Amino acid sequence: MGKEIERKFLLNHAEWEKVEKPAGKHFRQGYITTDPAKTIRVRATENTGWLTIKGMSVGATRLEYEYEIPLTDAIELLDNFSESELEKTRYEIEFCDKLWEVDVFRGQNQGLIVAEIELSSETEQFELPLWVAEEVTHDKRYYNSNLTVHPFQDWK
Amino acid sequence: MGKEIERKFLLNHAEWEKVEKPAGKHFRQGYITTDPAKTIRVRATENTGWLTIKGMSVGATRLEYEYEIPLTDAIELLDNFSESELEKTRYEIEFCDKLWEVDVFRGQNQGLIVAEIELSSETEQFELPLWVAEEVTHDKRYYNSNLTVHPFQDWK
Numbered sequence: 001m002g003k004e005i006e007r008k009f010l011l012n013h014a015e016w017e018k019v020e021k022p023a024g025k026h027f028r029q030g031y032i033t034t035d036p037a038k039t040i041r042v043r044a045t046e047n048t049g050w051l052t053i054k055g056m057s058v059g060a061t062r063l064e065y066e067y068e069i070p071l072t073d074a075i076e077l078l079d080n081f082s083e084s085e086l087e088k089t090r091y092e093i094e095f096c097d098k099l100w101e102v103d104v105f106r107g108q109n110q111g112l113i114v115a116e117i118e119l120s121s122e123t124e125q126f127e128l129p130l131w132v133a134e135e136v137t138h139d140k141r142y143y144n145s146n147l148t149v150h151p152f153q154d155w156k
Numbered sequence: 157m158g159k160e161i162e163r164k165f166l167l168n169h170a171e172w173e174k175v176e177k178p179a180g181k182h183f184r185q186g187y188i189t190t191d192p193a194k195t196i197r198v199r200a201t202e203n204t205g206w207l208t209i210k211g212m213s214v215g216a217t218r219l220e221y222e223y224e225i226p227l228t229d230a231i232e233l234l235d236n237f238s239e240s241e242l243e244k245t246r247y248e249i250e251f252c253d254k255l256w257e258v259d260v261f262r263g264q265n266q267g268l269i270v271a272e273i274e275l276s277s278e279t280e281q282f283e284l285p286l287w288v289a290e291e292v293t294h295d296k297r298y299y300n301s302n303l304t305v306h307p308f309q310d311w312k
Contacts, residue, residue, distance in 0.1 A: 002232075032189075032194055032196065032209065033188075033189055033194075033196075038188055038189075038237045040188065040189075040196060051207070051209075051223065053188065053207075053233065053237065055236060055237065063232075063236055065225075065229055065232070065233060067207065067223055067225060069221075069223060073221055076158070076219075076221070077209065077221060080211060080219055081194045081209065081211065
């Protein structure tokens with residue numbers, strides 16, 4: 001499957017409020033390991049599950065292998081194997097021919113909204129929507145695996 | 157997916173030599189984690205790959221979730237993520253309506269042959285072929301995840 005190149009941004013919440021949004025998808029996700037060299041993530045959405053293995057980030061690039069699994073398996077894996085979990089609602093927004101995934105976090109991460117864009121190379125150019133603010137691609141605090149352990153509401 | 161109930165035996169090598177065997181399948185397998193509470197195994201055979209998550213054993217029973225993945229993914233996962241690896245050839249032998257999986261280990265585990273039988277309950281009765289010897293279901297040394305780290309040829 002191979003490599004994922006992704007950049008991550010905080011949001012201008014006032015501008016984001018004005019955006020007309022499609023229905024969001026609820027994600028429950030947890031980590032079987034949060035080791036950054038081999039993160040193993042389980043995600044349960046409304047109707048399917050995903051098992052994902054990610055490697056160490058080098059710049060904005062990371063090895064990623066993702067497999068669709070039955071939802072019942074995903075829930076059992078979360079219940080039996082996950083070290084830590086988070087919940088969020090994802091909105092998919094098209095802007096200038098690129099897909100943005102905007103994650104509105106819940107629970108202990110309530111108040112945090114993060115937008116991600118997947119690129120085909122580290123140097124690919126793209127347009128920024130008005131609701132996009134500061135880039136946090138390289139800030140490890142925003143790794144979802146870290147947000148399960150050190151949630152946003154505990155930050156100073 | 158759920159539970160795997162499995163019993164494991166050593167072999168009488170002299171009797172095993174006499175058995176007419178089908179073609180064996182070569183397995184390369186490694187572990188992303190060898191934590192016995194959540195073992196994550198990647199297996200590459202001649203033409204497909206498997207990703208398997210196993211929980212802690214309780215008696216002969218263990219939670220197990222197994223997914224077929226592309227062979228190229230399995231090889232990349234082994235190359236990039238596995239902590240430790242082993243190689244073996246597996247023979248599938250039918251005996252009295254039950255399937256036995258006989259693993260002939262290679263490399264640092266050369267000399268070890270182990271037979272496994274999957275059961276539908278811990279108390280299920282079954283016939284033992286002549287080539288089956290001592291049971292080692294509960295001997296952790298024979299866990300494949302342990303054989304990658306403490307191979308048979310290093311045992312005293």
